[in-house]
Amino acid sequence: MTRIETLAQPGHPDVTSAVLSLRGITKRFPGVTANDQVSLEVYPGEVLGLLGENGAGKSTLISILYGLYQPDEGEILLDGQPANLSSPAQALRRGMGLVPQHPLLVERHTVAENLALGAGSAWQPVRQVTPRILELSRTYGLEVNPAAPVHTLSPGEKQRVEILRALLGGARILILDEPTSVLTPQEVEGLFQIMRELRAGGKSLIFISHKLDEVMEICDRTVVLRRGKVVGGLPIAEASKASLAELMVGRSVSFERRRVTPPPGPLLLSVRGLEARGGRGHLALRGVNFDLHEGEVLGVAGVTGNGQTELVEVLAGLRPVSGGAVSLGGVPLTGDPAQRFAQGVAHIPEDRLHTGTVPTMSVSENLALREYGQLPFSRGGLRNLQAQDEFARRMVERYAVSTPNVQTPSRLLSGGNIQKLILARELTEQVRLILAVHPTYGLDIGATEQVHQELLGCAGRGAGVLLVGEDLDELLSLCDRVVVMLHGQLLGPFDAAQTSRKALGLQMTGGAA
Amino acid sequence: MNEISSALLQAVSFGTPILLACLGATVNERAGVSNLGVEGMIAVGALAAFATANSTGNPWLAVGAAIAAATALACVHAVATIPMRANQFVSGLALTLLGTGLAGLLGKSYEGFPLAIHVPEWPFVALAGLLTLLLAFVFSFTRxxxxxxxxxxxxxxxxxxxxxxxxxxxxxxxxxxxxxxxxGAFLSLVYRPSWMDNISGGLGWLAVALVIFVAWSPLRAAAGALFFGVLYYLQFRLQGATRFPTELLAALPYLLVLVALGVAGARQAAGHAPAALGRPYLRGER
Incomplete structure (x- = not known):
């Protein structure tokens, strides 16, 4: 341990022991310098936290390390020798392993087939690779059944398969790209255990995350990028959440629970005995009951696949009900999504790219998707494109959407800007009920703050917010009450100011009585 | 007894080219590229085999020419759909039109000619059987x-x-x-040792449908090809033997294609089709 601590000093003279050094890496794209003179060292047996807001240049840096991009300037040294990483194949050969944020696996094949794809022999690759999988599983505590088809695995298990794949390929440096974003708290703890084993085994890990609690827990050292430049690198012993956030964002950020639960307003949404079937015909909602009051933020926690998606789809009018009753302000809530929108139901869907927007259509058109048929966007059956663009420009300004112009196809925008676009369209003056699913998933600190402010702003004006999330810290800091979904039923509600992350985590896995 | 064995022989004869084409289409579809140009590639292969056999008298050269000609046509599809990412279905359809048209035009002078040499049938049948086993093996047991x-x-x-x-x-x-x-070589050298326009007669389409019907499995493709062979034989036998209109009987295999595709719709929902079938690949696209 002492060795790691001494090596962890930035600018430590013993840079020769670094497995990987970047020297003045610069990468320019038309209009932006994604990486500007980035230099850093990675040592054996350490976890380096690579932090930065979206657009800070982390993805570009990873792509360079993985051979997908070539730097315009600077050099990469592996074991002190200049390395030319001109393709993923070459990066793999030189001991780079990438665990991508979204697993790149063949869902229909088994774990062993997926792993044999990269590492197996020409002849009977699956049989040949299986003992090696089992051996690595034992060494690093990576539990996974080689014979299981990938589509039956949980997100955490898929991630273990990705880690195994990197290790089978002989990786010495593992890049973990936001690995915790898809995991439950318990799974995150499991991942950290594996990371500690890998570190103890002398591997170098580059850990990318927005979640500073996690960075503080698992990293030995951090490097912070802002606008393509390294703006700081602190050993974790000298860092705090606040100092790291300040480095990332460039200003101070508060982590206190700012939400003050208002006195309960009149009843807004009443859900009684709600039942609905899921995509595969099974009963996904099995008698759901809850109330949501005006001005209240109600969190829905739970492991993915316990009925949260179906609940929101039913309320938004996207999925038929097979039993029970829903009323909004005392009136039964029925009809298609458009009719519900007219009654004040806003939907911020899980898949923001494909459900939330039409990716090939322009920013302006996406903003008018709800109200294109009404004044001022349409007059006498003809669309008024000037009015539409005018509205779009106002919204882009008001929500600080970063886009070249309002005619840009929305698919070219970053995730955060697409989400702002959806908020701008959904959160109208008349909004009464907001259904938000993972609204800040994958967003950086700045965009997350903005989404939180918009949602809380609407709640302050009397709207009820149903917030489905997997990030328990977020739910606890934002919500007034939190319910947990388990096997299509609700547990709770729990008072957000009273309960804890751990207690909710236990409820989510059915671990509590 | 005699009747049954002759029926089976006929069924195998008719099933062999379907099986060969179906196995080929299975390979490219398993890699995610659909090719509706099978019919055109068969036609071009058949003409190349016939012309080479008649001018050289060498059946080996004839088979080689058929493979080369059809592969060259496939290369057009590959260039259009892989680096240029054209729509695979449109490109495949164009390939069928191009192939059948080309074979018809270049084969005009051979129209009605019989084949000058005799080519035995069994090597083709054996090869189709071997290729079936080989592909099944390669798919399951090799990297x-x-x-x-x-x-x-x-x-x-x-x-x-x-x-x-x-x-x-x-x-x-x-x-x-x-x-x-x-x-194609089997058609013009063995099955109908002569040249006539539209020699493939929709066989390529049967093969394309069969790929889906047998859920991209080489072993099941052999069974499916035999099944189509039996159907074809029945249609042949029933002509004149019943008062059922001949045209309707002749349409039976193609009707079955439609049924097969209907079944395939359900199968696709059950998730048998290669997940990326028909989708061009571009790194980092969303």
Whole structure:
């Protein structure tokens, strides 16, 4: 341990022991310098936290390390020798392993087939690779059944398969790209255990995350990028959440629970005995009951696949009900999504790219998707494109959407800007009920703050917010009450100011009585 | 007894070219590239085999020419759909039109000519059987087979491992063409040892439908090809024997194609089709 601590000093003279050094890496794209003179060292047996807001240049840096991009300037040294990483194949050969944020696996094949794809022999690759999988599983505590088809695995298990794949390929440096974003708290703890084993085994890990609690827990050292430049690198012993956030964002950020639960307003949404079937015909909602009051933020926690998606789809009018009753302000809530929108139901869907927007259509058109048929966007059956663009420009300004112009196809925008676009369209003056699913998933600190402010702003004006999330810290800091979904039923509600992350985590896995 | 064995022989005869073409299409579809040009590739292969056999008298050269001609046509499809990412269905349809048109035009002078040499049937049948087993084996037990299947399921996963998706797909499309060429050679050298326009007579379409019907499995393809062979034989036998209109009987295999595709719709929902079938691959696209 002492060795790691001494090596962890930035600018430590013993840079020769670094497995990987970047020297003045610069990468320019038309209009932006994604990486500007980035230099850093990675040592054996350490976890380096690579932090930065979206657009800070982390993805570009990873792509360079993985051979997908070539730097315009600077050099990469592996074991002190200049390395030319001109393709993923070459990066793999030189001991780079990438665990991508979204697993790149063949869902229909088994774990062993997926792993044999990269590492197996020409002849009977699956049989040949299986003992090696089992051996690595034992060494690093990576539990996974080689014979299981990938589509039956949980997100955490898929991630273990990705880690195994990197290790089978002989990786010495593992890049973990936001690995915790898809995991439950318990799974995150499991991942950290594996990371500690890998570190103890002398591997170098580059850990990318927005979640500073996690960075503080698992990293030995951090490097912070802002606008393509390294703006700081602190050993974790000298860092705090606040100092790291300040480095990332460039200003101070508060982590206190700012939400003050208002006195309960009149009843807004009443859900009684709600039942609905899921995509595969099974009963996904099995008698759901809850109330949501005006001005209240109600969190829905739970492991993915316990009925949260179906609940929101039913309320938004996207999925038929097979039993029970829903009323909004005392009136039964029925009809298609458009009719519900007219009654004040806003939907911020899980898949923001494909459900939330039409990716090939322009920013302006996406903003008018709800109200294109009404004044001022349409007059006498003809669309008024000037009015539409005018509205779009106002919204882009008001929500600080970063886009070249309002005619840009929305698919070219970053995730955060697409989400702002959806908020701008959904959160109208008349909004009464907001259904938000993972609204800040994958967003950086700045965009997350903005989404939180918009949602809380609407709640302050009397709207009820149903917030489905997997990030328990977020739910606890934002919500007034939190319910947990388990096997299509609700547990709770729990008072957000009273309960804890751990207690909710236990409820989510059915671990509590 | 005699009746049954002759029926089976006929069924095998008719089923062999379907099986060959179907196996080829299975290879390219397993890699994620559909090719509706099978009919055209068979026609071109059949003409190349016939012309070469008649001018050289060498059946080996004839088969080689058929494979080369059909593979060359497949190469057009590969270039259009892989690096240029054209719509695979449109490109495949164009290939069928191009192939059948080309064979009809270049074959005008051979119209009605019989084949000058005798080519035995059994090597083709044996080859089709062997290729069936070989493909089933390669798919299940070798790494190239695993790479091929993975490319059709999730090309991004293959790309991330540093394996070239375009290369895998290109090779798969060319193999598909070669198999179609073999089917064409069988038609003009053995099945109807003469040249006539539209010699393939929709056989390529049967093969394309069969791929879906047998859920991309080489072993089931052999059974399916035999089934179509039996149907074809029945249609032949029932002509004149019943008062059922001949035209309707002749349409039976194609009707079955429609049924097969209907069934396939349900199968696709059950998730048998390669997940990335028909989708061009571009790194980092969303």
């Amino acid at each position: 190239p087979g695993l790479i091929l299947r993975s490319t059709g399921e999730n090309p991004a996963a293959v790309d991330a491992l540093g394996i070239s998706v375009p290369l895998v797909r290109f090779v798969a499309v060319l193999i598909g063409g070669a198999f179609s060429g073999l089917a």
